[in-house]
Amino acid sequence: xxxxxxxxxxxxxxxxxxxxxxxxxxxxxxxxxxxxxxxxxxxxxxxxxxxxxxxxxxxxxxxxxxxxxxxxxxxxxxxxxxxxxxxxxxxxxxxxxxxxxxxxxxxxxxxxxxxxxxxxxxxxxxxxxxxxxxxxxxxxxxxxxxxxxxxxxxxxxxxxxxxxxxxxxxxxxxxxxxxxxxxxxxxxxxxxxxxxxxxxxxxxxxxxxxxxxxxxxxxxxxxxxxxxxxxxxxxxxxxxxxxxxxxxxxxxxxxxxxxxxxxxxxxxxxxxxxxxxxxxxxxxxxxxxxxxxxxxxxxxxxxxxxxxxxxxxxxxxxxxxxxxxxxxxxxxxxxxxxxxxxxxxxxxxxxxxxxxxxxxxxxxxxxxxxxxxxxxxxxxxxxxxxxxxxxxxxxxxxxxxxxxxxxxxxxxxxxxxxxxxxxxxxxxxxxxxxxxxxxxxxxxxxxxxxxxxxxxxxxxxxxxxxxxxxxxxxxxxxxx
Amino acid sequence: xxxxxxxxxxxxxxxxxxxxxxxxxxxxxxxxxxxxxxxxxxxxxxxxxxxxxxxxxxxxxxxxxxxxxxxxxxxxxxxxxxxxxxxxxxxxxxxxxxxxxxxxxxxxxxxx
Numbered sequence: 001x002x003x004x005x006x007x008x009x010x011x012x013x014x015x016x017x018x019x020x021x022x023x024x025x026x027x028x029x030x031x032x033x034x035x036x037x038x039x040x041x042x043x044x045x046x047x048x049x050x051x052x053x054x055x056x057x058x059x060x061x062x063x064x065x066x067x068x069x070x071x072x073x074x075x076x077x078x079x080x081x082x083x084x085x086x087x088x089x090x091x092x093x094x095x096x097x098x099x100x101x102x103x104x105x106x107x108x109x110x111x112x113x114x115x116x117x118x119x120x121x122x123x124x125x126x127x128x129x130x131x132x133x134x135x136x137x138x139x140x141x142x143x144x145x146x147x148x149x150x151x152x153x154x155x156x157x158x159x160x161x162x163x164x165x166x167x168x169x170x171x172x173x174x175x176x177x178x179x180x181x182x183x184x185x186x187x188x189x190x191x192x193x194x195x196x197x198x199x200x201x202x203x204x205x206x207x208x209x210x211x212x213x214x215x216x217x218x219x220x221x222x223x224x225x226x227x228x229x230x231x232x233x234x235x236x237x238x239x240x241x242x243x244x245x246x247x248x249x250x251x252x253x254x255x256x257x258x259x260x261x262x263x264x265x266x267x268x269x270x271x272x273x274x275x276x277x278x279x280x281x282x283x284x285x286x287x288x289x290x291x292x293x294x295x296x297x298x299x300x301x302x303x304x305x306x307x308x309x310x311x312x313x314x315x316x317x318x319x320x321x322x323x324x325x326x327x328x329x330x331x332x333x334x335x336x337x338x339x340x341x342x343x344x345x346x347x348x349x350x351x352x353x354x355x356x357x358x359x360x361x362x363x364x365x366x367x368x369x370x371x372x373x374x375x376x377x378x379x380x381x382x383x384x385x386x387x388x389x390x391x392x393x394x395x396x397x398x399x400x401x402x403x404x405x406x407x408x409x410x411x412x413x414x415x416x417x418x419x420x421x422x423x424x425x426x427x428x429x430x431x432x433x434x435x436x437x438x439x440x441x442x443x444x445x446x447x448x449x450x451x452x453x454x455x456x457x458x459x460x461x462x463x464x465x466x467x468x469x470x471x472x473x474x475x476x477x478x479x480x
Numbered sequence: 481x482x483x484x485x486x487x488x489x490x491x492x493x494x495x496x497x498x499x500x501x502x503x504x505x506x507x508x509x510x511x512x513x514x515x516x517x518x519x520x521x522x523x524x525x526x527x528x529x530x531x532x533x534x535x536x537x538x539x540x541x542x543x544x545x546x547x548x549x550x551x552x553x554x555x556x557x558x559x560x561x562x563x564x565x566x567x568x569x570x571x572x573x574x575x576x577x578x579x580x581x582x583x584x585x586x587x588x589x590x591x592x
Contacts, residue, residue: 032584273532277536280497289543293540369582
């Protein structure tokens with residue numbers, strides 16, 4: 001039966017519709033896991049919330065904004081510093097976090113005055129910053145605050161500031177995916193087209209769905225610069241607020257993360273007739289395809305080939321070294337959604353690895369269509385996986401490595417299974433040619449590290465290999 | 481021909497993201513535009529790129545046509561009408577899998 005009910009889910013049989021094991025000859029017209037629907041009560045989901053999707057994933061990356069979180073202080077801390085997306089202005093967006101710090105009295109009497117005070121204080125403390133994102137949270141949405149009205153008042157009062165409000169209370173939607181959607185559609189509605197860019201090339205694009213995780217944007221920018229292509233805006237890696245207002249002037253939208261940012265690409269096509277080109281910017285072979293397609297759009301095929309030749313010459317040998325050592329290794333990808341389909345075939349083709357189980361936190365059925373089309377027969381595909389299911393997967397398959405986030409990462413570390421941070425990376429960037437090598441290196445280091453097995457040894461046991469490895473005299477243990 | 485159609489469909493299913501755009505109308509537009517352009521490239525027809533969307537279709541089609549020529553040597557044995565029959569067959573198969581029989585509940589939502 002391709003839809004699978006885990007033993008741990010016997011009391012929540014609805015979970016069967018969220019787990020699929022691909023069989024030979026099947027396609028997605030026969031089976032497609034349910035996804036982007038409410039988490040089933042009883043299932044210990046590891047999903048995030050709408051606010052997290054808007055702030056942590058997209059808005060928080062923008063490098064020249066005050067990021068005002070309208071809610072209790074904990075909401076601010078929980079989306080600060082947990083993802084490493086640097087910028088070329090000394091990482092302003094990573095150094096600071098702002099909160100309206102709402103308390104009980106604000107819940108009772110309203111928090112708009114508190115928000116106004118916090119916004120004005122923030123602009124005063126950072127006089128060089130004139131742009132702001134304001135995010136609503138569960139509490140301030142529930143009490144009916146109107147942050148947009150507050151922000152319009154402040155814009156009129158201060159004159160030289162521009163503020164964008166994202167209505168993304170955590171309870172909205174079923175996961176962080178709702179926050180992606182709110183920010184995309186809101187930005188398109190309120191800000192795109194409100195500023196004109198300086199055009200420096202006849203070849204202009206937006207790179208959509210790349211968040212400069214550990215420098216991904218810099219890698220892509222380098223290739224595009226060499227091809228003579230002007231990036232109007234990266235949505236949202238290493239980008240400024242005003243660059244994002246100019247997105248309507250690109251001739252092409254190149255989309256990497258279609259889950260978090262496909263909406264704005266669709267709207268730019270609908271409203272401004274800018275075509276959407278989906279690519280994979282992870283994966284050694286995939287990047288070649290991406291550059292060739294962008295090159296073909298602008299008639300810059302030769303430039304694309306030059307970049308590819310140069311980069312392949314630099315990194316092909318390194319990738320081959322890791323491939324020799326990684327081929328046949330079995331791995332799991334338990335991330336948000338799109339990385340399942342970006343990575344599964346890339347790891348198989350580039351490195352000879354086998355992806356045996358995949359789980360998506362917030363992917364939609366579109367993501368499962370992609371990953372099942374690209375993924376292997378026999379692989380387990382899970383929507384909104386819970387921890388007990390993860391344990392059961394690990395009992396049923398062999399895995400040499402798990403690519404996942406810090407939350408599930410802690411779980412698998414305790415099981416002494418090599419883990420790589422699939423969200424914020426271990427030592428990225430992971431995009432582009434050099435990124436593919438970085439990712440291979442991190443996976444190699446994880447799989448071949450003795451730490452994982454040593455962590456499972458009890459140092460009080462005399463014949464533990466921990467002692468011999470550390471050069472200690474096992475007799476010392478007698479004194480313990 | 482049926483086997484050839486299945487072979488090309490399998491290649492596209494595994495490689496191409498354009499068949500999985502968000503809504504049914506996006507998918508239909510891409511499948512029609514890119515597959516028609518692929519047929520023209522494979523047949524060596526003159527291609528006139530007028531709109532930005534044409535150029536985007538051409539970019540994807542150029543890559544797909546090259547991939548087909550590289551992986552499926554039998555393509556060179558098809559004449560023009562054979563290519564057109566292949567392209568129409570693949571279009572129908574892709575529409576069947578990704579639109580008509582798709583289990584994706586979001587395909588026909590009116591907004592993005």
